[in-house]
Amino acid sequence: xxxxxxxxxxxxxxxxxxxxxxxxxxxxxxxxxxxxxxxxxxxxxxxxxxxxxxxxxxxxxxxxxxxxxxxxxxxxxxxxxxxxxxxxxxxxxxxxxxxxxxxxxxxxxxxxxxxxxxxxxxxxxxxxxxxxxxxxxxxxxxxxxxxxxxxxxxxxxxxxxxxxxxxxxxxxxxxxxxxxxxxxxxxxxxxxxxxxxxxxxxxxxxxxxxxxxxxxxxxxxxxxxxxxxxxxxxxxxxxxxxxxxxxxxxxxxxxxxxxxxxxxxxxxxxxxxxxxxxxxxxxxxxxxxxxxxxxxxxxxxxxxxxxxxxxxxxxxxxxxxxxxxxxxxxxxxxxxxxxxxxxxxxxxxxxxxxxxxxxxxxxxxxxxxxxxxxxxxxxxxxxxxxxxxxxxxxxxxxxxxxxxxxxxxxxxxxxxxxxxxxxxxxxx
Amino acid sequence: xxxxxxxxxxxxxxxxxxxxxxxxxxxxxxxxxxxxxxxxxxxxxxxxxxxxxxxxxxxxxxxxxxxxxxxxxxxxxxxxxxxxxxxxxxxxxxxxxxxxxxxxxxxxxxxxxxxxxxxxxxxxxxxxxxxxxxxxxxxxxxxxxxxxxxxxxxxxxxxxxxxxxxxxxxxxxxxxxxxxxxxxxxxxxxxxxxxxxxxxxxxxxxxxxxxxxxxxxxxxxxxxxxxxxxxxxxxxxxxxxxxxxxxxxxxxxxxxxxxxxxxxxxxxxxxxxxxxxxxxxxxxxxxxxxxxxxxxxxxxxxxxxxxxxxxxxxxxxxxxxxxxxxxxxxxxxxxxxxxxxxxxxxxxxxxxxxxxxxxxxxxxxxxxxxxxxxxxxxxxxxxxxxxxxxxxxxxxxxxxxxxxxxxxxxxxxxxxxxxxxxxxxxxx
Numbered sequence: 001x002x003x004x005x006x007x008x009x010x011x012x013x014x015x016x017x018x019x020x021x022x023x024x025x026x027x028x029x030x031x032x033x034x035x036x037x038x039x040x041x042x043x044x045x046x047x048x049x050x051x052x053x054x055x056x057x058x059x060x061x062x063x064x065x066x067x068x069x070x071x072x073x074x075x076x077x078x079x080x081x082x083x084x085x086x087x088x089x090x091x092x093x094x095x096x097x098x099x100x101x102x103x104x105x106x107x108x109x110x111x112x113x114x115x116x117x118x119x120x121x122x123x124x125x126x127x128x129x130x131x132x133x134x135x136x137x138x139x140x141x142x143x144x145x146x147x148x149x150x151x152x153x154x155x156x157x158x159x160x161x162x163x164x165x166x167x168x169x170x171x172x173x174x175x176x177x178x179x180x181x182x183x184x185x186x187x188x189x190x191x192x193x194x195x196x197x198x199x200x201x202x203x204x205x206x207x208x209x210x211x212x213x214x215x216x217x218x219x220x221x222x223x224x225x226x227x228x229x230x231x232x233x234x235x236x237x238x239x240x241x242x243x244x245x246x247x248x249x250x251x252x253x254x255x256x257x258x259x260x261x262x263x264x265x266x267x268x269x270x271x272x273x274x275x276x277x278x279x280x281x282x283x284x285x286x287x288x289x290x291x292x293x294x295x296x297x298x299x300x301x302x303x304x305x306x307x308x309x310x311x312x313x314x315x316x317x318x319x320x321x322x323x324x325x326x327x328x329x330x331x332x333x334x335x336x337x338x339x340x341x342x343x344x345x346x347x348x349x350x351x352x353x354x355x356x357x358x359x360x361x362x363x364x365x366x367x368x369x370x371x372x373x374x375x376x377x378x379x380x381x382x383x384x385x386x387x388x389x390x391x392x393x394x395x396x397x398x399x400x401x402x403x404x405x406x407x408x409x410x411x412x413x414x415x416x417x418x419x420x421x422x423x424x425x426x427x428x
Numbered sequence: 429x430x431x432x433x434x435x436x437x438x439x440x441x442x443x444x445x446x447x448x449x450x451x452x453x454x455x456x457x458x459x460x461x462x463x464x465x466x467x468x469x470x471x472x473x474x475x476x477x478x479x480x481x482x483x484x485x486x487x488x489x490x491x492x493x494x495x496x497x498x499x500x501x502x503x504x505x506x507x508x509x510x511x512x513x514x515x516x517x518x519x520x521x522x523x524x525x526x527x528x529x530x531x532x533x534x535x536x537x538x539x540x541x542x543x544x545x546x547x548x549x550x551x552x553x554x555x556x557x558x559x560x561x562x563x564x565x566x567x568x569x570x571x572x573x574x575x576x577x578x579x580x581x582x583x584x585x586x587x588x589x590x591x592x593x594x595x596x597x598x599x600x601x602x603x604x605x606x607x608x609x610x611x612x613x614x615x616x617x618x619x620x621x622x623x624x625x626x627x628x629x630x631x632x633x634x635x636x637x638x639x640x641x642x643x644x645x646x647x648x649x650x651x652x653x654x655x656x657x658x659x660x661x662x663x664x665x666x667x668x669x670x671x672x673x674x675x676x677x678x679x680x681x682x683x684x685x686x687x688x689x690x691x692x693x694x695x696x697x698x699x700x701x702x703x704x705x706x707x708x709x710x711x712x713x714x715x716x717x718x719x720x721x722x723x724x725x726x727x728x729x730x731x732x733x734x735x736x737x738x739x740x741x742x743x744x745x746x747x748x749x750x751x752x753x754x755x756x757x758x759x760x761x762x763x764x765x766x767x768x769x770x771x772x773x774x775x776x777x778x779x780x781x782x783x784x785x786x787x788x789x790x791x792x793x794x795x796x797x798x799x800x801x802x803x804x805x806x807x808x809x810x811x812x813x814x815x816x817x818x819x820x821x822x823x824x825x826x827x828x829x830x831x832x833x834x835x836x837x838x839x840x841x842x843x844x845x846x847x848x849x850x851x852x853x854x855x856x
Contacts, residue, residue: 037570038840054484056838063614064835073616076570076841093574127842142465142504146521186491188501390829390837394822401818407492409818410484412466413504414555 004029005334008089008098010079012039012062014316015104015299017387018323020072021065028099028334030072033091037061037076040127041386043316044395046167048130049257050174051138051182051411052402055127057395060388079105082270084292100294100330103267103281104323107300107314110263110278117238121162121256124171133257135413137175140254141183142413144190157195158253160243162235163260164201165209166353169218171257172199173355176225181357181406198228198251200243202260205231207353207361209313214361217370221359235260262314264301276303276311285343287326296330298322304344312346316385321346354378357403432457433762436517436526438507440467440490442744443532443727445815446751448500449493456527456762458500461519465489465504468555469814471744472823474595476558478602479566479610479839480830483555485823488816507533510698512720528722528758531695531709532751535728535742538691538706545666549590549684552599561685563841565603568682569611570841572618585623586681588671590663591688592629593637594781597646599685600627601783604653609785609834626656626679628671630688633659635781635789637741642789645798649787663688690742692729704731704739713771715754724757726750732772740774744813749774782806785831 005028009016012034020032038059047053066072081090088097109123122129137159144156159175161168179195186192199206199222205215206222206229219229230245237244243251264279273290274282280303281289287302289295299319304312312318325344332339350364352374360374369377379399386392398409433456437444440462448460466487475481494500509518516525537551552558565587572584587603589596607623614620627634627650633643634650634657647657658673665672671679692707701718702710708731709717715730717723727747732740740746753772760767778792780802788802797805807827814820826837 036841037566054482055842056482056840059840061614061839063611064839067613070616074614075574076567077574127840131842138465139504146503146505183491185495186489186502188498390826390833390835393825393829394837397821397825398818401821405818407818409822411489411492412484412487412555413464414483414559 005099006031006097007100007102007330008096009033009102009104010089011104011106011299012036012074013042013104013106013299013319015106015319015323016102017062017065018320019102019104019298019327020069022324022327023331024069024071028071028330031075031096031098032062032066032072033075033077033079033089034062035076035078036126037063038127039065039387041382041391043382044386045124045127045130046170046174048127048410049124049133049137049171050178051134051408052174053395053398054410055131057391057398058386059127060391065387079267082267084271084289084295087294098294101296102323102326102330103295103297103301104299104319105265105267105301107262107264107278109258110261111258112261114238117258120238120240121160121243121258123258124167131414133255134410137178137255138411138413141179141187141190141192141195143254145187146189153190154194154196155241155252156254157190157192158198158251159195159255159257160198160200160251160253161257161259162200162238162243163258164199164203164206164229164231165259166207166351168199168201168257168259169206169222169353169355171259172197172227173222173225173359176222176227177356178408180226182402182408182411193226196228196253197226198230198253200233200235200245200251201229201231202234203231210351210353210361210363211368214363214368214370218353218355218361221355221361221371225356225359262300268297268301278303286329286341287322287344288341296326298326304346306346313351315351317349318346352378352381433527434459434525435528435530435758436524437461437530437532438517439532439534439727440464440502441470441532441534441727441747443534443747443751444530445490445493446748447530447532447726447755448497450752450755451759452497452499456499456758459503459524459526460490460494460500461503461505461507461517462490463504463506464554465491466555467493467815469819471810472814473552473555473558474598474602476555476838477552477561477565477599478606479562479836480602481823481826482838483559485819485826486814487555488819493815507695510695512699512717512723515722526722529724530751530754530758531723531725531729532727532747533693533695533729535690535692535706537686538689539686540689542666545686548666548668549588549671549686551686552595559842561683562838565606565683566839566841569607569615569618569620569623571682573615574617581618582622582624583669583680584682585618585620586626586679587623587683587685588626588628588679588681589685589687590628590666590671591686592627592631592634592657592659593687594635594779596627596629596685596687597634597650597781597783599687600625600655601650601653601787604650604655605784606836608654610830610836610839621654624656624681625654626658626681628661628663628673628679629657629659630662631659638779638781638789638791639796642791642796642798646781646783646789649783649789649799653784653787690728696725696729706731714757714769715750715772716769724754726754732774734774741779743779745777746774780806780809 041058183192234246281297300314352362354360362369362374469486611620662674728742780790782788790797790802
């Protein structure tokens with residue numbers, strides 16, 4: 001009996017998880033490391049931030065997803081360092097050796113050198129981010145209800161979203177609907193419909209990865225919801241409750257959200273290989289690291305050029321396709337197959353962004369969809385790919401409920417110790 | 429047109445909320461103040477702590493529940509002080525006057541003078557408490573999986589629950605099921621079934637408010653789940669991860685939970701009226717404050733003696749009955765009816781405690797139920813009284829799923845900044 005080979009996977013996002021699921025029963029041991037205990041269905045994270053879904057509906061315990069495969073060990077741990085020369089991963093609690101290493105650590109918010117902006121304009125990456133954003137946004141309406149000052153009320157009821165990509169568009173649309181419909185009847189001193197949602201985008205149009213007519217359609221649909229769109233203008237500075245634009249104009253709002261860019265985990269800087277400006281690893285065509293055929297990088301942390309010379313987008317289908325590709329290569333090699341490694345090819349299944357109830361844009365191959373049809377397609381696809389039977393049913397239930405009742409199921413403020421929690425058992 | 433009278437309600441628990449719902453359309457203005465934005469279905473809070481339900485499933489926005497009644501204003505605010513002489517409530521953001529005041533601020537954990545224990549043995553009162561307990565309990569299993577030390581593993585896998593009332597019993601049963609069934613297959617280095625759940629109770633038996641045979645049944649059912657029960661012994665001290673019993677024995681466990689007692693909010697000390705040891709207000713038979721016929725105290729903060737001379741228990745049906753009683757009195761008086769105030773009479777509809785899947789005890793009048801039948805009764809009643817249509821369906825779905833799949837839907841660790849969150853975007 002030969003000793004089993006050890007495949008180490010870092011990160012349980014779409015890339016890491018798909019790798020584990022595809023790599024089943026090949027006689028190697030897999031160790032999957034993540035710093036959280038759950039796989040997050042990131043495409044629906046904005047729905048938690050906007051009170052549409054509850055956190056557990058889009059997060060599934062990693063152990064539970066993979067519990068049946070006894071070859072897979074899941075570790076809740078942090079990667080401290082990598083020693084590629086010794087083929088070792090240094091975790092917080094231990095150091096482990098690998099035969100193959102799959103890096104799937106994803107990205108984090110990119111503030112383009114302005115880390116100080118993070119405090120004032122949080123981004124949306126984790127469940128905690130989403131719950132915090134939800135609490136702060138709902139709390140702003142509560143504060144507006146309590147204040148006597150008209151100017152302060154307007155400031156409290158303004159949400160500024162920086163970045164007009166899919167996340168920014170989805171956040172803007174969902175917050176506009178929250179204010180216009182869900183909260184409409186709930187207050188006595190304020191009219192939530194007077195809330196101002198401002199979407200700021202540096203490029204000439206929002207959703208610039210989509211064809212121009214779809215961008216225009218998205219813009220129209222957002223404007224119908226009352227969203228103010230500012231395109232073609234850069235952000236110069238962000239301070240507490242203030243965004244300064246390149247032309248000196250100052251936007252004021254209690255909630256500022258960052259959706260303007262993603263960069264790879266800083267761990268890539270330790271790999272000693274070439275990175276792009278966003279810190280992504282310039283991988284070989286087979287997705288391996290230059291000089292390290294036993295190490296692969298997939299998903300948001302990998303820079304892969306497609307046949308058109310453009311980089312493969314940082315979306316979940318791309319991460320999953322890369323995972324399958326690498327699972328095949330490592331699987332074949334462990335089985336002793338001698339066939340040369342094939343280059344990765346990205347199959348673009350289409351892109352979509354939802355804007356609100358019955359509103360969306362989608363491109364699937366040459367087909368372009370807008371409005372209700374695009375929204376139905378969006379709904380269906382997200383339900384299909386949501387992991388876990390219970391989640392699908394629960395999310396469907398919540399969506400049906402929101403659709404017909406114009407309410408949302410997760411409108412609770414779970415105050416955060418740092419900012420919004422008041423002193424504890426004083427009273428009330 | 430006469431000016432509208434102002435009824436001020438503090439607290440949106442079962443008492444305060446029921447008051448508002450019963451008091452509809454009587455021509456008075458109601459202001460309801462709570463320091464959270466949601467009404468919490470407290471009887472199911474332990475299910476959030478033990479990963480059975482998600483937070484939004486048992487919390488409903490107060491505004492949303494009451495949005496249709498335009499006479500009711502909901503304020504998210506904190507009560508700082510009361511001025512009974514001037515008939516004023518001093519909130520954090522403003523001071524308001526009342527004609528009638530209903531105090532329904534509920535209770536908080538009673539550490540019997542040992543406030544320092546709260547850090548080491550948190551109680552279960554708010555959504556945040558529940559989410560924090562869930563995260564810490566799940567994290568302990570993760571740490572156990574990572575450790576190499578047998579002693580440390582045993583310590584990590586021990587949960588000590590102090591207090592053998594309904595909450596303690598429910599927590600013990602639910603954690604035992606989590607370890608025995610839900611997590612069973614998820615780990616590689618540890619066997620979650622070896623987790624130790626210890627229930628400590630100072631009195632001679634658990635659930636001492638129920639008849640002895642039901643206590644015994646509950647004890648048997650808990651033992652069948654592997655719960656260790658220590659009755660008739662007091663806790664002498666609690667330190668980080670350690671409980672010292674009166675006999676000097678020391679219990680060690682990563683998670684210690686406090687379910688041993690409830691006291692009224694400290695605000696009662698400012699009322700200038702007689703309180704019992706738990707800080708509850710000794711109200712008049714009509715539930716008004718001695719010397720203040722326009723002020724009422726209801727729910728957990730009121731000490732009301734029943735016909736048998738025993739105090740009315742601090743349970744939600746009692747709070748709701750008191751709310752109805754006070755709503756009737758104030759309503760009548762505002763309509764100018766001259767009939768004298770009637771004394772409050774508590775109608776005991778029964779008590780129940782659930783122990784786990786198909787396990788419970790219940791007493792309804794003279795009928796005693798145990799096991800599956802009691803559990804079904806528990807399930808049905810809690811579903812009926814859960815506020816909001818969506819919640820009912822979602823909770824039913826989750827229960828059905830847990831029952832058949834032996835899984836739980838909310839097993840996610842949402843790390844808390846203070847303790848368990850590791851440094852943020854280091855890696856993984």
